[in-house]
Amino acid sequence: MSEAVSAPLSERREPRWSRFDTQWYLLRYPEVRDWMREEGQDDPYTFYLQTGQRYGHSPNRYFDEIWYRDAHKDVRQGLIREEWASGFEHYTAIGYKTHSPHWLFDEPGYRRRYPELTQRFLNEHRFSNGYDHYLEIGESHYYRGHHFFDDELCRELSLIFPDCFDSRIGLFASWLGLPAHVADAGRVSWYFDPVWYLTRYPEVRKEIAAGHYSSALHHYLTNETSRLFDPQEFFSEEFYRQAYPDMAPSLEHGYFRNGYDHFVRYGAQEGRAPQENMDLAAHMAQAQVRNDVRNRLYDSAFAHFVAGRTGLGEKRMAALAAVAEIPEEQSRLLFEREAEAILPSLVRHPLDFTVHGVPEISVLMVVYDRVALTAQALASLRANYAGAIQLILVDSGSHDQTRHIGRMVRGATILRYRYNIGYLLGCNLALEKAEAPFVLYLNNDIRLYPDAIVNALKRLRSEAAIGAVGGKLVRTNMRLQEAGSIIWRDGATYGYLREDDPNLTTANFVRDVDYCSAAFLMVRTTLLRRLGGYDPRYTPAYFEDADLCVRIVKAGMRIVYDPNVVIEHLEFGSSGAAGSHALIQGNLKTFSRLQQDFLRHQQPAHIRNAVLAREHRVSQHKRILFIEDRLPLRRLGSGYVRSNDIINEMTALGYQVTVFPVLPRDQTVIDLFGDFPETVELIVDRDLSSFSDFIQERVGYYDLVWIGRTHNLVRLLPLLNESSRYLPSAGPILDTEVIATPRTLERIRVLDLPEPDISFDEMLQQELDCARFCQQIVAVTSHDADLVRRAGYQNVSVLGHELQIQPTPAPFETRHSILFFGAIHDEGAPNHDSLVWFVDRVLPILDGVLPPDVHFTIAGYVGPDVDMTVFSANSRVEIVGPVGDPRELFDRHRVFVAPTRFAGGIPFKVHEAASYGLPQVVTTLLQEEVGWTDGAEILAAPANDPEAFAAAVERLYQDAELWKTLRAGALAAVERDCSPVHFRQALSGIVQGCIE
Template identity: 85%
Template sequence: MSESASAPVLEIREPRWSRFDAQWYLLRYPEVRDWMREQGQEDPYSFYLQTGQCYGHSPNRYFDEMWYRDAHKDVRQGLIREEWASGFAHYIATGYKTHSPHWLFDEPGYRRRYPELSQRFLRENGFRNGYDHYLEIGESHYYRGHYFFDDELCRELALTFPDHFDSRIGLFGSWLGLPSHVADAGRVSWYFDPVWYLTRYPEVRQEIAAGHYSSALHHYLTNETPRLFDPQEFFSEEFYKQAHPDMVPSLEHGYFRNGYDHFVHHGAYEGRSPKEDVDLAAHMAQAQVRNDVRNRLYDSAFAHLVAGQTGLGEGRMAALSGVSELPEEQSKLLFEREADAILPSLIRHPLDFTVHGIPEISVLMVVYDRVALTAQALASLRANYAGSIQLILVDSGSHDQTRHIGQMVCGATILRYRYNIGYLQGCNLALEKAEAPFVLHLNNDIRLYPNAIVHALKRLRFEADIGAVGGKLIRTNMRLQEAGSIIWRDGSTYGYLRESDPNLTNANFVRDVDYCSAAFLMVRTALLRRLGGYDSRYMPAYFEDADLCVRILKTGMRVIYDPGVVIEHLEFGSSGAAGSHALIRGNLKTFARLQHDFLRHQQPAHIRNAILGREHRISQRKRVLFIEDRLPLRRLGSGYVRSNDIIREMAALGYQVTVFPVLPREQTALDLFGDFPETVELIVNQDLSGFADFIQERVGYYDLVWIGRTHNMARLLPLLNESSRYLPLDGPVLDTEVIATPRTMERIRVLGLDEPDSSFDEMLQQELESARFCQQIITVTSHDADLVRHAGYENVSVLGHELSPQPTPAAFEDRHNILFFGAIHDEGAPNHDSLVWFVDSVLPILDGVLPADVHFTIAGFVDPKVDMTVFSTSDRVKIVGPVGDPRELFDRHRVFVAPTRFAGGIPFKVHEAASYGLPQVVTTLLCDEVGWTDGEELLAAPANDAEAFAAAVVRLYQDGALWEKLRQGALAAVERDCSPVRFRQALSDIVQSCIA
């Protein structure tokens, strides 16, 4: 674009939106050619500057002049005062920083959606604003610039009309230049249907034909009577207004363009019904819908609903959900055909099971025909474990190519029999040859998942009281065969969670069980020999593994279910179901007779007893129900890290912990299985609404109920009273996490809010009212404990944080920049408020002192509903959001800040920063809360003195000797105050005192 007086020279390059596009301009305004001839003009850009912008012409496809004037009141007023020659001139000069330039791009929304796009990030990467980023790389990286433009849907349109799309300018740029008949041929958003819209409102076609609008979407987003038009068949303006009157005042005050504007930005996430007979809340309740939204397949449940109703989203949903579930008959056939496919390779390249010295494990496998299955199982075994395996194969009278199995394996011991001696006798004969300290009974109709043998061996090697280890058996249809097994009182057995999803959290925690199937059962060799192997009274097979596990339990040894040991099993693949069922019925009677003394202590055979029966009764582990707002993931910061530590330590102390979240939240597999000990049961398909049923189902199961946060105690109290007969007699433990009354009063003072009607003591009494129902109250600090006593409760204990010093190594001179690391769950919460104060009041002071390249990094969990753009406009701010391992982050920064103005409890972020060896500047409030000394472990400044806080930051940033002194002082303080040994002992004392 030629430069105008109102357009500053761009420092790096010209964004697309800043360029005058002469070719597009003449096509968009064909009358300009005649006007130019009349005026003797030859240069379209000169004509635009002199005449076109006065008529409201747009300079390119990316900027809509008339819409810009109408949408931004300040621009309109500036044009009236003749401060700007056009809206585009305003945008080039200053508007690009904050204003949306086009009705199909939302600059503030784009920056909110992607908070990492701070002003500093954009500048460092050569972008003028979010729109520049979107046009250059955002679209190609699947960033979303507006609710009403989905590039995936637009791509489908491009496939239909390839001649109208130009890859050089992308889908968005191409769509902006489409003729109306192409633009209106199909959706480019789940939020708008142009075909339906033009059918419903035929007068819009006339408006488009007259040149007043370029498309149906253009009309919908820019017409002057937006409340008179519905965008598609799944939304009704009239219904929405009547069904949700609470939003009408916001509509009348002009905060939203129409009801749909409110719905798209808020209602669709709140589950509000968009139209009669459309139950969005019910749709949101479906797990698959939540998963699809969480995985960003759709940006809301409403978009998901529309896609499903129209049928247009089936391909996209199938891409995530994968192939439909196969009937088991077909999945079994596929399993066998895959086995057939491996044979040629093994004939040419035999598997090597040669043992040098003493083997680590002896694998016993009895085979009868089915050579392909055997070959597949052996290939899986060899690939699964690289260590020394003694393979003992028993060929029980096979008639097929199993007789030549020796050509496919070398180094194996092969025992051959002329007739079928049966599984049980074959295993006992193979046991005589075993030389390793551990024996693995392994079927030949299985495939091992990664590290199955490693996990089982680790259990037996490091826990001397474990006699046998079994795993998670998954059938060929990817449904559970068992997650450990239950032996009922009548001798019958039940594979726990059979037919369920293998990824259910209650199938994925380690526990003691009655028995595990010998499709994969690893046993100590000495123990197995002492017991005489399988009992021959169960010949030829079935119930011998259940009987063996019972006899192991009778010796005082444990049988463990390990979900890390995963086996795919072709059920009845080696014997045939018909004959198997007959053998099962006969041997059940034998088992019930031989193990009567064991069975009379088992649970009666009923599915409702599965919860009690899934763990072997001999286990002396006490059970704790741990209740929190949500699953306490460490990345969530705040009090969730401490809750996570409590759960970890409870598990380490030998307690069986179940974690129950009060609030529904979707979690990823990484969250669920990567952040908690393997023995902890996580409840993810329940919340407060199902708590009463949950407790009733588990009547008598728990020895202690631990409730995190006082507000959860208040929420649960009616349900706890109603369900008290199902719960421990002595009542729950309340872990307050923080006494909120002081924080509330300080917030009122700091923000200058109206004084509350209640006094401090009245508020404290109200906060702790539900505590009188608890057998023990836990606080994080002695100060909070004193407040609890002040409220009239003496049954209080203190449990703080646990942390070990782990200082990052970088020296003072190798570090740069300032860091804040903490969770931001709500706008106005302590961390959010502290950042607003620091960015608005402290950073401007630092601008005049610290070099311009010193930036302020904001890191940690950010709830999606929090608008981070309030911080991103500063050139110093860099927003990185959540990080996995924060060590590298702490290692490269020089100063940590905690500018908290109101808070309660112990500020974990102060302890955490100190544990990483990063010196910090905090408010005097936090200094008092941790009980450290200004100038010894940290620097402190009042929260109402930005000058003093800035001066402390500068001092610490520039003084290497002070930096080192504070670093060492804080590390010593963490070791003193946050000792994991003391934390575990304090927790142990509390729990033991509460469990009778």
């Protein structure tokens, strides 16, 4: 029976690690029974308190007394001074707040890895510390407590030794109690191999057998000569320490236990080599590796590498590959079997296509046998769109159960023919019956993905100049058939990106194309009738859809590819490939002869011309290459929101935009396609290293290059010079985003760093030296524009921010707490520095004047290398991280703070908070940058006066009238300073001046 070792911790519930476990104690220390008899004791808990502690006994499996004493110098000194009876007494009294209790749980690392576990969060949920959270719910929610314990690998071990694991206490607790021969039978981490370790160091087996260590991992993590042992075959302690002498001081001062400790915590992420002739940086550069790490299949590229070299890793990767690649012959068979499976239900419950009044769309489908495929296509059609569909079925001499299709479909117009009249003639006869304003040519070997028809109709109705809309055709093996199609100069056709992944960003932007296959092609009925439908010279089929699209273009209308219209297609499912190829070759000659005047303007047939040919430039859109650090997602803040706005406005102005990131960053599908207009092309598989190849592939493609941020121009300048013959001759536009020189000097002053040995003007000229290659320079404020002129450039324009005011409705009385909303990309960056200053210097002052339930919320993007534990230890701090829609945050908070001590440009977060109607306290630096009046639109205090800043926060938090005054004033200021109309006009003037 378990007993509590110490009193409850601040009224929290009793953590697992605080209990004395009698059964475990007696099993762990069998000699205790004899000692108790000798001392006349009958209570193990009393014996532990009186005797066991002195001998270094642990009270339960979750705490290691000996390791705790050795690992924490302050504990060891306290024991020497007899301030504590044991390390465990220290831990339960004060150590639990900061110290790791066990060699297999890292308390600081756990809190750092999961910044949402703030002290406030733990208090509210009655957790004593991170270890308490991990043992109770963290492990079951796949949180990781230590680099050397991976629950997925441990689960593999539990399948081999099921009797040794207890599901009631979990994998971690079970592993801690395993006998050595089980614990050492396999990995529980990609960072340590017990089998290899014991083979390499047989003397360790003797130490374990003698009872000095419980397992090989226990030995590696706790032995006194840690630098003499390698943890596995893929790491050399000797090589690492010799290869990276920069870490020697840290090792000598005890910041790291050995070289491997440094490597696991930092070196693996930095791409340092773990052993000779291993290029970890190259492994990290592989897209699949980055994706697997980002998706948390592995916590580092090194773990990924190790997994690839072991049986377990190969097993996992093989399973993933099996899911990713499906042989097409199998997927086609599955498609047809699934079609057959729905036939009985359609006989019992026919599909209803009855139309009352005028239909919205007329669907033309020609069928020849293959009744199961037809039934599946019709079921998909009906499920896809609930509106009025006029279904016109042409039974072209079927010999199977298609003659009974009327039993599965009600309300359809069925045209029956005794012989196979062919696809083309069947469609033209069906067209005569069409009553809707739009006609959809639809194959019977397809399945429609959600909202395919809704999206096609929306696109077709969006502009009168659009004559037809096609979609993204995906074959049954989930590879592309086409993302729009190209017609080459010789008349041959090519499905753009055929065989590629349907989720490629290059397959997922809207554009005008030469043609789209009529497996799914939606066309205006009046246009079709004016053109006479399909040209009968292509009877019985093939090239009739390409010819129709060419005639639509010649009529002055557009063919639009819409990737939101997704269709799964059993290619050649309704005709058979062998006969199809013969027809294709014959009709290619017909098409080439009839459309010579169109074809002579097309690109020559070559795969390298596909990018140039993928878009039919009937509308003569100008193309802009937009270059940024990374794809400018709005959640990233820090100037990326403004870049995102520029891209949106360029699109609205009619430009075709490609976004190219200089730095390699992996993004999720949700990130990529939710933040940009659907006509924007996003480049995700290229970066600075492949920029020259990218430009060469697109020679003559772009009319203008827009480069965001001066440092990107510096990086690109040698490549731009080298590739100038492939780019617009007038030179790029440089969007400075911020003039960094004033910010740099202010940072030096604030942090009392060494003064630079050059003047302000020399720094400014160095920063903008690259700008002489640009036809135009863009500054974000008039002040920055003056600095550009001061550096000697007159070709400068101003483009600020755009924002719509959207004040949140909650009144002063119902709001609560203080908010900071901004991106923290790096430690030491302006936002990070401002939060350190606010939490360390301002919050302690507010503790004395604001109620204890007032908390400070930190929200916004946090870079993966930023340690948020410097904030999370404060009981007032709540860390939210990135949020999709911040309206709820701004609606429930009462005061916004921007305690920035050094910055440049326009502080977007100040404008954003004002646009949501949240009054704010900022530093005088930011007040001067926005140019607002203290007390009318904003409250300001010096960045070197925490008392004044705290006083301003207190005043605004408690004064309802002041709050209302600032809210109204700031909303008016945003409406004046951040007008979207003015923003678009300014941008239009800049681009037109450079592109015309």
